[in-house]
Amino acid sequence: MHTVLTWAILVLLVSTSACGADQASQMLETAQFEERQTNKAHAKELYEDIVRQYPDSPAAKTARARLAELAKP
Template sequence: MKRVCASAVIMIALFVSGCSSGRAAELYDTAQFEEKQNNKDHAVQLYEEILKKYPDSTYAKKAGERLTQIKQESKPTGR
């Protein structure tokens, strides 16, 4: 019985981690779409949500990089 419970816990943990990765991917894809639609404010919100909710995901690193680029692009050039 203990083995069955341990196996169930492992399966649930794997399932949950897979779901969160999928949600991070979904948010990232949506943020990319928003950028292409020139809706940078919403893209920034989505990237920040990824960083907050899924900080250890590969999408968090990508989101952080995009945020840096967006902020660089939005800085005044001094002209």
């Protein structure tokens, strides 16, 4: 149920007409929420999506840092 709700929120965020930087920020917020909910696998996917889709954004810089932290044992 939690995953379905998270995906629904993500779809709503991505489908808004916000500019790319706003979408990247919204995705980052969702990824951070997932990480706080101990859903690290989904957070990692979202961080990777941010880096891939918005590589030059401030959100991508944060996403890269979080990916590095998540990769630590």
